[in-house]
Amino acid sequence: MEKQQNLSKNQKIIFDLIDKSPEPLKAYSILFNVQKKGINAPLQVYRALDKLVEIGKIHKIESRNAFIACQNSSCQISKATAFSICESCEKVSEISNTKLSKYLSNFADEAGMKYSKYNLEFFGLCKKCKSK
Amino acid sequence: MEKQQNLSKNQKIIFDLIDKSPEPLKAYSILFNVQKKGINAPLQVYRALDKLVEIGKIHKIESRNAFIACQNSSCQISKATAFSICESCEKVSEISNTKLSKYLSNFADEAGMKYSKYNLEFFGLCKKCKSK
DNA sequence: TTGCAAATGTTATATTATTACATAGTGTTA
DNA sequence: TAACACTATGTAATAATATAACATTTGCAA
Structure with a gap:
């Protein structure tokens, strides 16, 4: 049921970072952390985040404007x-x-x-x- | 149980606007709407919003970054x-x-x-x- | 009537997110 | 494989949301 192989380059970089993090990450903190990997612009981060949220690999914590990896293996899609x-x-x-x-x-x-x-x-x- | 009299000038202006609105209002749309009443800066709006949320007169719709008046008379405080x-x-x-x-x-x-x-x-x- | 807490006013700035446009990769199917 | 659609990428600019810092004023209780 894992879809990780389908992730594109930027999506994978950003998912891996979020997945390893013990705490929710904010978009610009993600940006800062992936600049050495060639992701330079906010939009690149937001696009990957949007997609990852859409496919349920990550969730947005609305009250914190931050993102965490989905912990729930049965949660294919974040509804x-x-x-x-x-x-x-x-x-x-x-x-x-x-x-x-x-x-x-x-x-x-x-x-x-x-x-x-x-x-x-x-x-x-x-x-x-x-x-x- | 009503606490409306306790509201300060800016709080009252902003609460009245939100309370009259049929839809959630965003901070800068509130700002635009109250400029004729002498509220000129974002911070003045955010301070009033913070207080109104704190005392439960309004709620923040987190996924929309917007505010609505509390509809629930028994909801003294928005917990x-x-x-x-x-x-x-x-x-x-x-x-x-x-x-x-x-x-x-x-x-x-x-x-x-x-x-x-x-x-x-x-x-x-x-x-x-x-x-x- | 002083003193404190809450509220206000103002400027600047930080943080979060999107628009617009050009280009490149991936997969399907004719 | 050529043509196509679709998804993803790159880049610059800017919009939208929110807070920091500091000075002043107001309301109200001791």
């Missing part, structure tokens, strides 16, 4: 994402909880409208920060 | 927000569904971590756009 974000150290983890994703994927509002996609961000203190 | 967003016409509505908010407020991840805050954005097509 249902949930994250936990520590407001102290900014650690971000992807939540893969079957009950939660089922609940949200099946959620219909008062008018019975169902949704094709959602993004959920939880905020709090991670274990480490809580015990400080 | 638990959910929105439906039409990907075609960009209509945004706040969802106030007791079951959903209870479910999410009580959600604890694998490690048992509970969260003090969340923001959920659903995407799909609104009724009008679906029938087109």
